[in-house]
Amino acid sequence: MGARPLGQTADRPDVADPPLDVLVHARGLRKSYGQLEAVRGIDVTVRRGEAFGFLGPNGAGKSSTMRMIAAVSTASDGSLRVLGMDPATDGPAIRARLGVCPQDDTLDSELTVRENLLVYGRFFGLSRAEVARRADELLAFVQLGDRAGARVEQLSGGLKRRLTVARSLINEPELLMLDEPTTGLDPQARHLLWDRLFRLKQQGTTLLLTTHYMDEAEQLCDRLVVIDEGVIVAEGSPAQLIRDHSSREVCELRFGVDDHDGVAARLAHLGERVEVLPDRLLVYAADGESVAQAVHDLGLTPRSTLVRRSTLEDVFLRLTGRSLAD
Amino acid sequence: MSTGVVRPPLGRFAAQHLVARNYLVYRRDWVVFVTGFLEPLLYLLSIGLGIQQLVGDFVLADGSRVTYTEFVAPAMLAASAMNGSLFDATFGVFFKLKYEKVYDAVLATPLRPVDVAVGELVWSLLRAAVYAAAFVAFMAILGLTGSWWALLGPVAAVVIGYAFAGAGMALTTWMRSWQDFDFITLAVLPMFLFSATFFPLNRYPDGVQWLVQLTPLYHGVVLCRGLTTGALGVDLLVAVAYLVAMGSIGLAVSSRRLGTLLLR
Ligand SMILES: Nc1ncnc2c1ncn2[C@@H]1O[C@H](COP(=O)(O)OP(=O)(O)OP(=O)(O)O)[C@@H](O)[C@H]1O
Numbered sequence: 001m002g003a004r005p006l007g008q009t010a011d012r013p014d015v016a017d018p019p020l021d022v023l024v025h026a027r028g029l030r031k032s033y034g035q036l037e038a039v040r041g042i043d044v045t046v047r048r049g050e051a052f053g054f055l056g057p058n059g060a061g062k063s064s065t066m067r068m069i070a071a072v073s074t075a076s077d078g079s080l081r082v083l084g085m086d087p088a089t090d091g092p093a094i095r096a097r098l099g100v101c102p103q104d105d106t107l108d109s110e111l112t113v114r115e116n117l118l119v120y121g122r123f124f125g126l127s128r129a130e131v132a133r134r135a136d137e138l139l140a141f142v143q144l145g146d147r148a149g150a151r152v153e154q155l156s157g158g159l160k161r162r163l164t165v166a167r168s169l170i171n172e173p174e175l176l177m178l179d180e181p182t183t184g185l186d187p188q189a190r191h192l193l194w195d196r197l198f199r200l201k202q203q204g205t206t207l208l209l210t211t212h213y214m215d216e217a218e219q220l221c222d223r224l225v226v227i228d229e230g231v232i233v234a235e236g237s238p239a240q241l242i243r244d245h246s247s248r249e250v251c252e253l254r255f256g257v258d259d260h261d262g263v264a265a266r267l268a269h270l271g272e273r274v275e276v277l278p279d280r281l282l283v284y285a286a287d288g289e290s291v292a293q294a295v296h297d298l299g300l301t302p303r304s305t306l307v308r309r310s311t312l313e314d315v316f317l318r319l320t321g322r323s324l325a326d
Numbered sequence: 327m328s329t330g331v332v333r334p335p336l337g338r339f340a341a342q343h344l345v346a347r348n349y350l351v352y353r354r355d356w357v358v359f360v361t362g363f364l365e366p367l368l369y370l371l372s373i374g375l376g377i378q379q380l381v382g383d384f385v386l387a388d389g390s391r392v393t394y395t396e397f398v399a400p401a402m403l404a405a406s407a408m409n410g411s412l413f414d415a416t417f418g419v420f421f422k423l424k425y426e427k428v429y430d431a432v433l434a435t436p437l438r439p440v441d442v443a444v445g446e447l448v449w450s451l452l453r454a455a456v457y458a459a460a461f462v463a464f465m466a467i468l469g470l471t472g473s474w475w476a477l478l479g480p481v482a483a484v485v486i487g488y489a490f491a492g493a494g495m496a497l498t499t500w501m502r503s504w505q506d507f508d509f510i511t512l513a514v515l516p517m518f519l520f521s522a523t524f525f526p527l528n529r530y531p532d533g534v535q536w537l538v539q540l541t542p543l544y545h546g547v548v549l550c551r552g553l554t555t556g557a558l559g560v561d562l563l564v565a566v567a568y569l570v571a572m573g574s575i576g577l578a579v580s581s582r583r584l585g586t587l588l589l590r
């Protein structure tokens with residue numbers, strides 16, 4: 001893959017430990033569940049202070065990877081160092097310094113909102129007074145202060161998510177791991193969460209998150225890997241990925257006809273590439289407007305035309321032949 | 327890079343925080359807690375008021391004479407320690423494991439599977455001990471305790487609870503649905519009736535006596551009966567060894583199995 005850690009002996013992970021500012025160092029990491037190989041040899045390097053993302057469709061192996069890094073799942077093969085330690089032997093010491101927001105909320109439904117934070121904080125060995133202080137701070141941070149006494153069952157999905165994020169911060173983690181933090185949230189709640197995560201990043205917390213929303217990846221991640229069927233298919237900053245794997249602009253065309261393939265053949269020469277999706281055609285070109293004009297000049301009349309910049313969605317489509325959304 | 331010595335962040339009493347969590351939950355559910363006292367007490371009263379008149383006195387192995395109620399009361403103590411500890415260690419653990427997913431969250435912290443197993447076990451035992459203390463107090467009030475050794479009743483209850491909670495939790499890790507718990511009921515009920523609880527061992531047919539002596543509750547009954555009547559013997563030490571071994575095996579299996587189930 002592209003980025004190697006500071007020219008280290010990364011190909012021989014057992015030879016040298018990764019440098020101090022590398023919080024996650026995975027080489028040839030694999031995970032199998034019986035016959036199924038969910039993660040098939042991935043290399044990842046996450047440095048202190050950055051926001052790193054796993055972008056990929058359902059079943060890509062994102063959560064499996066996250067769980068191995070969080071020291072709650074044993075790797076089937078490969079080498080993994082987290083905070084300079086080996087999850088297989090130093091699980092508790094690693095987990096003490098991580099914040100984990102799992103894909104499915106694992107809140108304690110027998111406790112109230114505030115108690116969830118108090119109890120969880122005690123698991124980290126924090127004093128009662130310290131836990132109480134942080135719980136109130138965090139509830140304010142995720143704007144749940146007025147629901148402190150509510151039972152968790154009474155919270156909506158979005159509020160539960162916010163509480164899970166708050167809970168993951170109770171031990172002031174060096175590395176915050178978020179598995180699809182905003183799935184199922186309404187736009188307003190998403191933006192609130194993004195804002196909170198952004199602030200944490202400003203304060204120096206390293207973020208590691210998975211998502212299948214490209215806008216989320218673009219908003220939050222300094223660097224990301226695109227992962228598909230258990231392997232990394234590309235790596236870089238969002239802008240760099242778009243530059244490397246897509247054109248500057250895209251012209252989206254919707255025709256009323258079923259014969260998208262036939263139309264696509266006639267448009268092929270207008271751009272660098274044409275993708276046929278079930279409901280539209282995408283023509284990739286440096287200048288989308290001139291593509292739209294050229295389509296018109298060919299005598300074709302699309303029902304709608306949209307010119308936009310390339311996004312990570314296009315990168316993903318290019319790399320995997322599939323749309324992220326499905 | 328070397329981070330130097332990695333110390334376990336919580337030390338060996340990490341499990342206490344899980345106990346505290348359970349306490350927080352049960353504080354709200356005090357009705358459930360209280361009903362636990364009632365069952366053995368009701369048995370005791372019904373026997374003391376009614377059956378005792380029909381049965382007459384008993385002569386124990388050491389030659390001392392006791393009323394029927396004095397004979398049955400320690401068995402009720404043992405049985406309530408069994409039931410009380412089993413409930414949390416089986417249904418309680420299953421619920422948290424499969425439905426509540428409490429342990430998934432717990433294991434994302436420095437706690438380990440063994441801390442979960444120990445925490446749940448200690449919690450079960452605390453309950454058993456509290457029930458037993460209350461029960462022994464009632465026995466004393468009703469004049470059913472023939473010895474100061476009876477003060478060790480709660481300790482006996484903890485030993486019995488350790489055996490059953492450990493084994494029960496271990497079995498629970500293999501349970502797939504609530505139906506599977508019928509197997510536990512199936513094992514507990516005959517034990518309750520036939521562990522020299524209501525009549526002494528020598529009344530069982532010869533071929534069955536050895537079978538009775540194999541069951542854990544029999545040893546629990548021996549232990550409690552020895553303490554409350556003051557008829558002490560080596561069989562109490564055998565009972566303690568049996569129960570402690572059973573609990574320890576259960577605990578070891580539970581913590582391994584929880585690790586396999588949760589840290590996939
Ligand atoms: N505990 C498990 N036992 C068996 N198979 C599993 C287990 N966890 C995940 N898998 C399988 O491994 C593959 C990768 O799953 P994983 O949850 O890592 O994907 P993901 O990228 O997080 O997907 P999603 O976006 O849907 O969350 C899937 O095929 C999944 O069915």
Ligand SMILES: [Mg+2]
Binds near residue numbers: 062063064103179
């Ligand atoms: Mg996932």
